[in-house]
Amino acid sequence: MVKNDKITPKVEHYGCMVDLLGRAGLLKEARELIERMDIEPNVIVWGSLFNACSIHGDIEVGEWAADHIFNLEAMDGGSYVLLANMYAAAGRFDRVKAFRQAMVDASFCKLPGCSMIEIGDVVHEFLVADKTHPKSEEIYSVLDELSDKLKTATGSMRLPALAGEHLESS
Structure with a gap:
């Protein structure tokens, strides 16, 4: 250069x-x-x-x-x-x-991580470890299932920020 x-x-x-x-x-x-x-x-x-x-x-x-x-x-x-x-x-x-x-x-x-998704005309916002969403129990159940599948597929869980924060708040 x-x-x-x-x-x-x-x-x-x-x-x-x-x-x-x-x-x-x-x-x-x-x-x-x-x-x-x-x-x-x-x-x-x-x-x-x-x-x-x-x-x-x-x-x-x-x-x-x-x-x-x-x-x-x-x-x-x-x-x-x-x-x-x-x-x-x-x-x-x-x-x-x-x-x-x-x-x-x-x-x-540290500001918590935040994600948003629009479904139909409704915007859903998610914060790390937030359980205020009306379907939070169902959402965390799906997250746990996905985590298990990821662990099975990869042999480990290399997502400490996701898994750790979720588990600490449970």
Whole structure:
């Protein structure tokens, strides 16, 4: 890019490359690219690596990326939850408990996930662990059935954010 097109890479170019490498599972290469950057990585670059680490289960690199995110955006509760979910997926429940308690002590909050669907002329809104919908019992029953089918098909449940939040509220 620099040699052929005389274009100096910007942080957005690096962010795209880190995202591509991360999605391909090339976390070591993504980390090396960040370490070689001649400009300061922003929260998007770190977030791309962090999300890839969550998908691929690399806690060591994930912690490294998370530390940088926390330094840039200390009050981002979503990143703290994602790291806690990584610990849960790895069976490190002592870290999950300690991390979640630290979040409570520091008054971190994460906005609940929200989805909407329109059926006919009615818009249905769903929040994580929300049981106020008139058909919530039926909805959670279907979710449990889908979770069981997914576990059977994949041999595991790699959805800690979905499963964990639902189970914690039950």
